[in-house]
Each structure stands twice: as C-alpha cells, then as structure tokens.
Amino acid sequence: MPIAVPEREFLFFSELEARWQMKADDLFNLILLGHVKPAIKLSQKLFRPMLNISSDLGVFRTGVVDKSDGSPYSSFYAGCLYLQLPKQTGHLDLDFELSSYLRDPVLSQMAFQLDSEVWFLLPAAMNFEAVKKQSYFLISEVVFCEKNLGIGNFTIETTPLGTKELSSLNNITAMLEKKIVESQKTKNDGGALVKAVKRGVASSLSMKVIRKNMGANERVPYYALIAELAKVSGVNLVDPGKDAGFIEGGSEGTDYKVSRRSVIDHFKRIALALEPRLK
8 A cells, every 4th residue: 555645835946936837037036025935944053133124225134143241142943944034136146144933023123123032044145046946935835825916826626527627637547557557567566556546545635635625526536546646656746847748648649638738737726626725
C-alpha cells in the first residue's frame, strides 16, 4: 500500500509562478509592494533590529537594539518568519533585512520604537535571487492573496460533468497509471501498485478533503483518484512541468485528446479542491 504523505503547507517560488501563471517579474512587483509575503524557516539566534521611521522617507534599519550592558540584544528563534519591508536595489532586485513571525506586524510611529518580541534581523540580507531559491509561500498566504487580490483563482466546476471533460479526466488517469507502471521493475509490480492505489482511494485523505470541499459534485471520485495517482507517481499538481506533456502525448489518437494546457487546468482545479482551507 502507498504511504500516506501529509499535504504540504507551502509552495516554492516556481510553484507559485505556475499556479498563478505569472512571470518572476510580476511576482517581484507584488513582493516589493508587500502584497505577497515570502517566508523562511530558521532555527538560530537572531539579532533584534532598531528602526527609524520617517513619514517622508519610509523605514530604515539603523542598528540593533542594545542591552543595558551595551551588547546587542538577540534571542533564539525556531520557526517560520515572514520577510518584511523590502528595499528596492535595482530594476528587478531588492533586499530583505527584516523579518517577523507576524504577517503584518505593527510599526510604532515613534522613531527607534518597536516590539522586540516581534521583529528579527535576518542573518544576512536576501536579494531577489535568494528569495526565489530559499523562501517559500505558505498555503495560507497563497489563499489569502488569491482572495484579496483576485489572482490565480480557479473555480471548481459545478456544471454537470460532460462527455468531453469525463474523457479528459479518464485520459489523465490512464496516463498517470502508465507512469506508475513504468516506474516499477516489472509490469506486474506496477499493476499491483495501481490496484492498491485504487483500492485505497475511498478512504484516502484526498477523498475526505475533496468530498468536504465539493460535496456531491460528480467530479469528486475522479479528482480523488487523480490526486492519489499523482502523489504515487511523483507528479506535482501545482507545477506538473514535463508530465503535462507526457499526458498530452499519451492521449494522441483518442477521441478526446487532452492538451497540455487542459492538463494543467484540470490539475489546478484538483489542487484547489485539495486545499484544507477552501470554503
């Protein structure tokens, strides 16, 4: 039986690009403006920042908070930190020096005043390239941005399941099964693994979440099966990459060829149906 793997609670930069169908340049602007907040996970001693706030010029870091003995104040922190208050350093570059465990920490309007329990200095400034490689985006952040910015949202279909859509879902299912079979040492091993996945769908986490989110929608069993097959075959529903082309190629010659674009759209809707926070 395949091992049940908990759903991830974050997306990497490239996965968010694929989900929202955005270029890095567009995400740069959203991040620079503070509409979308990347996060990092640290487990180390971090210094506390000192900020100088000017209504005309913005927020500046001027040093670190000192203890009464004159030594820099630091504390150990382990967990997720949102990157805060980026400074633009070029046409498509920026630097993050500040972070907080709160998404929207409050800045005091008095210079040099801040909540020392909320703000942290990063160990080193992060430019945009570092953000792309080292940060991630919490699912809660992604859903929050989709709701408030109106981007990247793919609605779940509620219309009756038509013949063409059903054929597309069946073609996707068949190609995922083929991918699993080809990944095993023998066809018998692959076939046995596929059967095990199918037997386990009804009681799977995917089925429970999708059914909770979609109710009596007739797509539920198809979405749940595809989600489980994708998990076992290693296909990323948010960013399928070349696997979308593999599925498109496998549907050649069928009555309803499924295009790469259609595969990505179906995967996006399934990923949306898998969101634990979906209302």
